[in-house]
Amino acid sequence: xxxxxxxxxxxxxxxxxxxxxxxxxxxAPLQEHDHGHGPELRRLSLFHGQGQLQExxxxxxxxxxxxxxxxxxxxxxxKAQVFATNWISAPGSGKTRLIExxxxxxxLGQEIxxxxxxxxxxxDRDRIRAKGGQAVxxxxxxxxxxxxxxxxxxLHQLPLxxxxxxxxxxxxxxxxPTAFDLGExxxxxxxxxxxxxxxxxxxxDLITNxxxxxxxxxxxxxxxxxxxxxxxxxxxxINPAITVFAVSAxxxxxxxxxxxxxxxxxxxxxxETKAVIQER
Amino acid sequence: xxxxxxxxxxxxxxxxxxxxxxxxxxxxxxxVVGERSGVSVSSLEFAFEAARLGSLAQxxxxxxxxxxxxxxxxxxxxxxAPQEGIFLECPQxxxxxxxxxxxxxxxxxxxxxxxx
Numbered sequence: 001x002x003x004x005x006x007x008x009x010x011x012x013x014x015x016x017x018x019x020x021x022x023x024x025x026x027x028a029p030l031q032e033h034d035h036g037h038g039p040e041l042r043r044l045s046l047f048h049g050q051g052q053l054q055e056x057x058x059x060x061x062x063x064x065x066x067x068x069x070x071x072x073x074x075x076x077x078x079k080a081q082v083f084a085t086n087w088i089s090a091p092g093s094g095k096t097r098l099i100e101x102x103x104x105x106x107x108l109g110q111e112i113x114x115x116x117x118x119x120x121x122x123x124d125r126d127r128i129r130a131k132g133g134q135a136v137x138x139x140x141x142x143x144x145x146x147x148x149x150x151x152x153x154x155l156h157q158l159p160l161x162x163x164x165x166x167x168x169x170x171x172x173x174x175x176x177p178t179a180f181d182l183g184e185x186x187x188x189x190x191x192x193x194x195x196x197x198x199x200x201x202x203x204x205d206l207i208t209n210x211x212x213x214x215x216x217x218x219x220x221x222x223x224x225x226x227x228x229x230x231x232x233x234x235x236x237x238i239n240p241a242i243t244v245f246a247v248s249a250x251x252x253x254x255x256x257x258x259x260x261x262x263x264x265x266x267x268x269x270x271x272e273t274k275a276v277i278q279e280r
Numbered sequence: 281x282x283x284x285x286x287x288x289x290x291x292x293x294x295x296x297x298x299x300x301x302x303x304x305x306x307x308x309x310x311x312v313v314g315e316r317s318g319v320s321v322s323s324l325e326f327a328f329e330a331a332r333l334g335s336l337a338q339x340x341x342x343x344x345x346x347x348x349x350x351x352x353x354x355x356x357x358x359x360x361a362p363q364e365g366i367f368l369e370c371p372q373x374x375x376x377x378x379x380x381x382x383x384x385x386x387x388x389x390x391x392x393x394x395x396x
Contacts, residue, residue, distance in 0.1 A: 051304055051393035056297065062290055062311065062319075062385040145282055176282035179318040179385070204366040205318040208379065237367045240354075240376030 014139045015153050017122070066180055069148035073155065073183025077166065078273050082113075083266045084166040086146075086182050088206055089190035090199075091172030094216040096124045097249040098190065099167050103131040105252065107259040111164040115154045117146040117171045124169065134158060145177040146170050152183075165266075174203040185269050186211035189235075189242075193217045193224055197231035200238055207238045211265070212245070214258065219248040283323035286385075287331050294390050295336045303392035306337040314347040314384040315365060321346055340390075349382030 013020040061067055077084050087095050102112055114135035116124040125137035136157045138150050151168060160166065168184060170177040178187075189210035191199045194217060200207045207213065213235050215228060232244040243261060247254035290309065298306050313321055321344050328342045351368050352359050355375030362368055368377035 051395045053307060053391055053393055054301070054303075055389055055391050056301065057389045058294075058297070058387045059389070060293070060387050062286060062387055065289060065293070143285065175318065179282060179286075201366070205316060208316060208366075208383075209318075237369055240368055241378070 012141050013143060013150060014141070015150070016136055016157065017139075020138075020150060020153055063179065063181075066148045069152055070181035070183040073148055073152050076155065077160075077183060077185075080160050081162040081270070082160050082164050082166050083269060084168060084182075084184045085186060085188050085262075086168045086170060086177075086184035087188045087190060088170045088174065088177045088210070089172065089192075090174050090195060093172075093190045093192040093195065094249045095169050095172070095190050096127055098214065098216060098247070099133070099169060100127060100131050101249045101252060101255060102167070102259075103128070103133045105255060105259070107256070108165055108262060111161055113158045113160055113164055113166045115146075115151060115158070115166065115168045117150070117169060119144075119171060140171055144171060144173050145180050146182060147180050148182050165262075174199075174206050178205045178209050186265070189213045191215055191231065193220050193226040193228070197227040198234065200231065200234040204238045207235050207242060210239070210242060212243045212258075212261070215244065215246045216249055218246045218253060219251045283319060284327040284331060286319060287324055287327040290387055291328075291331055291335055291337055294387065298336050298390070298392045301392055302394055303336060304395045305393045306335075306340045306390055307393050308341050308343060308391040309337060310343045310345070310388045310390065312345045312347055312384050312386040312388050314382040315349045316379060316382040317385045319385060345388070347382055347384050350380050351377035352380045353377045 089095050099114060102108065112133055114128045114133050116128065116135055116137045117140060118124055118137070119140055121139070122137040125135045128135035136154050138146060138154055140146065140150070146168065168182055187210040189206050189212070191213065193215065215231055218228065221228065228246055232246070235242050235244055245254055245258045245261070247258060290311070294306055294309055311324070313319055313324065324344065325342060332338055332340060349362050349365055350359060351362050353370035353373060353375045354377060356370060356373040358370060358372045359380070360371050360377065362377070363371070368379065370377050
């Protein structure tokens, strides 16, 4: 049973089969480094029982620890000139097959590194390696999403190269991974045709947070009642800025347009980063 | 449902802070949760009941302010509440909108008790 579904027993997260410690990270006391938005103290002289009551104003993001580490990952990736994306979908929508297709097609001009996230097994990592890709596997045990700490540890195990791509394949789940920033440039949402065109309506938070939506398995369209246009238009109504591609990881249809878009998004991101560095 | 790990993080941070303040107990924790934050208020409340046991916040109350979603049209600048909570089409001009509120996920404050 998932720790987030009611079971309090924390399952062991592993990276390449080795338990991931939570207290050995050099930045562990994140609450120690204050960036000027630290909590302020407001004293109220209220009395309750035998003690004195005191109100403490905190005004801190609930996921500030994750966000802080995610920002650290982002800076690390930018410094290493690695373009990272965080892939989120329901289980079985074809994320791993899409990444295999990207490795087969080799149209991005640079190496693709992969971090695989699954509750159990290293099957996806093995699939990526079989296609010649470098990959590490995170097993979340009981957790239903990857977090920035897990990804941080995984980053240290990949021999990342300048200008390369990093694909983070999240745990198959359309809800929980959406709330956790990992330090990626943007999130990629995947929906497959077999899931029904109303999927964006049912899981709007993923659509809101993604920059691009891949509607996968379009090779199956002749056999389904799936309304491709409606699916894309639902996504656009929820997130007018989202870019939608209809693709088939199996046949490769539609992938060329996606590759061209990724390359231009990477170019835009790189020049933005340069501008920020120059401003500083 | 990631609310349990989220509330465990909140409790951890609040308890650390409360100990620094020399608190004997945390009596109240206040959160702000946006309608489009991806986090369910009722699941947070449910998870809190289990997660607070044995902590400094064992007797604490959890107060959650739910923030409704609010969008602004990128074309005519009109503010609007997304239709059905999710659609970002401007009801005035039909232009695309962007969310300006509703994704908050904050610990706003807590109340602690210090022994005299």
